[in-house]
Amino acid sequence: MMNRNPMLAGMDACPPSIRVMEKLLKVVQQLSATHDLQSVMDIVRHSVRQLTGSDGATFVLRDGNFCYYAEEDAISPLWKGLRFPMEICISGWVMQNRQPAIIEDIFEDKRIPIGVYQKTFVRSLAMVPIKSNDPVGAIGCYWSESRTPTLEEVEVLQVLADTAAIAIDNIGYRENIASQARQLEEAIDGTLLAVASMVELKDPYTSGHQRRVGIIAFDIAREMGWDIKRCEALRRAAIxxxxxxxGIPGELLAKPAKLTAPEFALxxxxxxxxxxxxKEIKLLLPIAEIxxxxxxxxxxxxxxxxxxxxxILPEAxxxxxxxxxxxxxxxxxxRPSLGLEAALDELTRHSGTLYDAAAVAALVRLIKEKNYQPPQ
Ligand SMILES: [Fe+2]
Known part of the structure; x- marks a missing residue:
């Protein structure tokens, strides 16, 4: 492994074993498939101990001017979940100086405040920053005896930190995309509801009709076993x-009497x-078609x-x-409501000829067997 870090220039380099390289490769693969920070920390911490043979490992995240010991499996009493000011802990030094700390004897190193490790087994350690340019944390390993960590151990640690940095970035990008998608969906929902209420202002007789059709369509599709995303899209279309x-004259929509043939055609x-x-809004084209x-x-x-x-589209x-x-x-x-029975009778009588048989069956099941309460 190349001696990339100037801080490590004076240390003896020796080729990493094939076992170490194989293990590192597996860790990189695992981390690239990881979607959450806890898994990143678990993988890194276990790998650090396995690859360096250390007695403990830690995963620290920067939290403003504090070092947050997010994962910790060795120091007793455990520091896991605790925050320390950057100035008083070695991970803070690593982040502020953007370079590894390699400490053979923690009682002899001026960077370690007196007494910090007294109640622990730690005698020597190596710690490296996560993202050397702009550290977001640090990972370290501890030994219970006084020893100088080898160049290979420190380099392994740095490779793990660099890979963890990429994995953390990827999680951030994914969360960002998911949150933008959520915001977009919320914006679409808000716009559609506003549009729905504009129509209903013009046609108050059907006030709430579209919203209720949206709910009923959603419930029918769920009953038919559609996945939730597809049901949501269906609800959006229905509202x-x-x-x-x-675009229809208001007096025609509100006409209390029977419509003439030309009026009905309009x-x-x-x-x-x-x-x-x-149809002009590309995002809404599937809704337009339904x-x-x-x-x-x-x-x-x-x-x-x-x-x-x-x-005819299944959604339609x-x-x-x-x-x-x-x-x-x-x-x-x-006119008053024609009633539940009349509605079900109309639908079942023409099931398969006018109306989709599976959708009718799902609605009948909901009402007759599952005590479905239509929305008000
Ligand atoms: Fe209609």
Whole structure:
């Protein structure tokens, strides 16, 4: 192994054993597959002891001006979980000076405050910074006898610290990406809810309809065994499924009497309009496609395109069932609720011809066998 560190220039170099190299390689592989800090610390600590033959190992993280002994398996009494000011501990010295500390006899070294190790077995140690340029921590190993750690031991320690630094960075990047994805999802949810309420302002008779269809569609999909992510995406689509109604005259949406044929034809344009509104936003294109199809029927009798079963998205088929169920069971100013039984009867009578059979069966199961309470 190359003597890379100027602090180690005076030490005797000797080639690392194949066993050490093999073990190091395994550790690098393990660390690159690790997704959490605790596992990084566990792997490093065990490997340090195994590879250096030391009697104890420690994993310190920088916490402002303090050294946080995050993992510790040797010093008695245990320092694990404790914080010490940078100035009074050797890991602080390592981080502030950005170089290893190699101490043959801790009672003879001026950097070690008197008495710190008195109650412990520690007599000698080696400690290196994690990220030499801008240390975020340190890892060290201890021996119970006075001895000079070899160059190979210190170099092994540094390789482990460098690999731990990469693993810690990767965890940070992953957490960052996950948090950005969460924020984006929250922003999309907020935007969709705002859009949904805009439609409902215009059509107060269906106030809350889209939100309830979202919940029912989600519950049907869960009952059908869909994974949670797909159910969430379905719910997002369902809560804006009537967004196109924003382009329909308000007096028509609020008309208490039966619609004429031309009026009904105008209302029917809302499905295509829903698609047209959302299709420009690339992120929302899958939602646009689902809601465009929420009035299609399996036998091709629906609108806007008269699609048949195999061409209708599974998500759209579920929204359809939830939409019909919600519309029939809720009160409208121009008519009372048609009732649960009537809604289930309509759905089961046309299951497989107009409505998706699996979605209808899931909803019937929820209500008849699982005491499902539709959202209010
Ligand atoms: Fe609709």
């Amino acid at each position: 804006v499924h009537d967004i196109g109604k924003i 209302i029917q344009t809302h499905a295509q309009m829903s698609y047209d509104i959302l 809601i465009c199809q929420h009035h299609e029927r399996l036998d091709g009798s629906g609108y806007p395109h008269g699609l048949t079963a195999e061409h 088929r579920i929204v359809t069932v939830a939409d019909v169920f919600e519309a029939m069971t809720s009160h409208r100013p121009y």
